[in-house]
Amino acid sequence: EAGVTQSPTHLIKTRGQQATLRCSPISGHTSVYWYQQALGLGLQFLLWYDEGEERNRGNFPPRFSGRQFPNYSSELNVNALELEDSALYLCASSLSERDVFQETQYFGPGTRLLVL
């Protein structure tokens, strides 16, 4: 069974540009989570999508946004890139058949974003 996949693996942008990161969850998973892992800041929760809707977001500015498609894949968009947005962006997915609180999140390999 394929795990969570993310693309691209690496992305280089300049300040002010926009970045789009993609995630495909494990087959059967309907919840998708995005996390940012910046140097020195640890893993920070960004966004959670379930059944096509944004359920929660972390403490990030509105220029971080995303969406979830009918096939449960997801995009993370970062507008007006800043140097400090350079980080590893990890996507995770989980089941949400019962209560998503009880489900384990499985992570993809991440996208390394570098903002110059």
Add this chain to the structure above:
Amino acid sequence: AQKVTQAQTEISVVEKEDVTLDCVYETRDTTYYLFWYKQPPSGELVFLIRRNSFDEQNEISGRYSWNFQKSTSSFNFTITASQVVDSAVYFCALIELSNSGYALNFGKGTSLLVTP
């Protein structure tokens, strides 16, 4: 406030030594889940274990074992007879029932280096 504390930032051991990674958590909930993830140099977070707050049984899986003690709010992870392939960053994480965002609260991670 930090909900998950991993006081050990870096640990270095020689192959075949046993090593324990500490995790202390903070929550007011009676229902919560604790996790351990491994992040090898490739960057992908690998799920290791999930434990709910009502199950204090220790668990052993091969060379890995986990000691969950609610009395001290700790969920420590021991690797027996460590191997070079165990070198990675290990994260402890918490999800609380009251956290409607269902986002993982990660500790800062412990970087484990196993040398031959």
